[in-house]
Amino acid sequence: MSQLRAPKIKGFRIRAVRVPMEEPHRTASGAVTESPLVLVDVYTDEGVAGHGIIFTYNAAALKPTAELTESLAAMVTGQALAPMEIADGFARRFRLLGMQGLVAMAVAGIDMALWDALARTHQTSVLRLLGGLEKPVRAYGAVGYDGVADSARVAERWAKRGFHGVKVKIGYPSAAEDLAVVRTIRKAVGDEMAIMVDYNQSLTPATAVERLRALDDEGLTWIEEPVLAHDYRGHARVSREIRTPIQCGENWWGPHEMREAIDAQASDFMMPDVMKIGGVTGWMRAAALAEAHSIPISNHLWPELSAQLMCASATAHFLEYADWWNPIVAEPLRVEAGMANVEDAAGSGVEWNENAVARLLA
Ligand SMILES: [Mg+2]
Numbered sequence: 001m002s003q004l005r006a007p008k009i010k011g012f013r014i015r016a017v018r019v020p021m022e023e024p025h026r027t028a029s030g031a032v033t034e035s036p037l038v039l040v041d042v043y044t045d046e047g048v049a050g051h052g053i054i055f056t057y058n059a060a061a062l063k064p065t066a067e068l069t070e071s072l073a074a075m076v077t078g079q080a081l082a083p084m085e086i087a088d089g090f091a092r093r094f095r096l097l098g099m100q101g102l103v104a105m106a107v108a109g110i111d112m113a114l115w116d117a118l119a120r121t122h123q124t125s126v127l128r129l130l131g132g133l134e135k136p137v138r139a140y141g142a143v144g145y146d147g148v149a150d151s152a153r154v155a156e157r158w159a160k161r162g163f164h165g166v167k168v169k170i171g172y173p174s175a176a177e178d179l180a181v182v183r184t185i186r187k188a189v190g191d192e193m194a195i196m197v198d199y200n201q202s203l204t205p206a207t208a209v210e211r212l213r214a215l216d217d218e219g220l221t222w223i224e225e226p227v228l229a230h231d232y233r234g235h236a237r238v239s240r241e242i243r244t245p246i247q248c249g250e251n252w253w254g255p256h257e258m259r260e261a262i263d264a265q266a267s268d269f270m271m272p273d274v275m276k277i278g279g280v281t282g283w284m285r286a287a288a289l290a291e292a293h294s295i296p297i298s299n300h301l302w303p304e305l306s307a308q309l310m311c312a313s314a315t316a317h318f319l320e321y322a323d324w325w326n327p328i329v330a331e332p333l334r335v336e337a338g339m340a341n342v343e344d345a346a347g348s349g350v351e352w353n354e355n356a357v358a359r360l361l362a
Pocket residue numbers: 198200224225250
């Protein structure tokens with residue numbers, strides 16, 4: 001018999017919350033006014049708890065996702081606390097249904113909670129468990145689809161807080177408006193600040209080539225999702241025609257879709273989403289793909305966990321900071337002088353603010 005420590009999964013608690021946003025976050029593809037979240041807690045037979053977050057984007061998907069997560073959690077209760085093994089087990093079990101959508105989200109939420117519990121079992125962070133060390137990761141803040149004046153005002157606020165970059169939602173009716181937003185922000189934040197723009201999939205490839213040419217001399221760090229997220233060939237066409245790096249990845253399901261995007265040369269940079277890419281297990285496989293192809297990677301949301309995963313990724317680029325879920329997190333990620341700080345993180349760095357969770361239960 002092995003003498004290694006082998007905690008088992010004793011049970012789960014799955015809760016649904018609706019976290020209102022301080023201000024609605026507008027994009028060219030609609031506004032986000034709240035975050036419907038499924039909170040996953042796993043408990044081990046050694047008395048350790050781990051946490052994961054599933055973001056359902058739309059409140060209509062909240063309850064079904066919570067229920068689905070309950071069912072999946074029941075399938076692995078009693079098993080060894082071995083996240084990679086469990087992720088591969090789920091992949092086999094759902095091969096016919098397919099590992100996208102709500103199933104993939106539920107699996108990822110469970111995976112995050114399992115890695116968190118495993119790190120806490122060993123009294124360390126997820127990052128250290130993976131063999132990495134804390135290091136400074138540059139963070140950027142988000143600016144919504146807020147028009148020329150308001151976009152610049154919000155961008156300036158991030159600059160004053162010491163952030164090294166801002167990402168701005170554009171895709172206005174005309175190219176001239178997009179350009180005006182970018183130039184006003186540049187004037188407000190200065191030349192040192194990285195400016196990224198995000199079209200949220202709102203253009204066709206042909207229009208994108210036209211529209212993005214007008215931005216090619218603005219010194220943008222990247223242009224994100226100009227066309228539909230799964231139109232890899234469309235993105236590749238845009239990326240060939242435009243000098244500014246193209247960024248996508250937040251909507252890819254699992255490392256296999258990322259591989260297809262890489263094969264198609266869809267984008268210069270990649271930003272997997274820790275949920276859609278398959279939790280910590282999926283992220284680490286995605287990070288290996290990025291490293292093997294020398295592609296800089298950034299994250300999408302999940303600032304606490306993603307900051308650690310970025311430190312464990314060889315080609316880490318920029319950390320997307322977001323405060324959307326801060327109300328339910330006991331100690332949200334700290335960003336100091338524009339750098340994410342994960343020095344004191346236990347597990348994934350996430351503990352619930354139980355008072356807020358109780359208030360926001362759906
Ligand atoms: Mg985006």
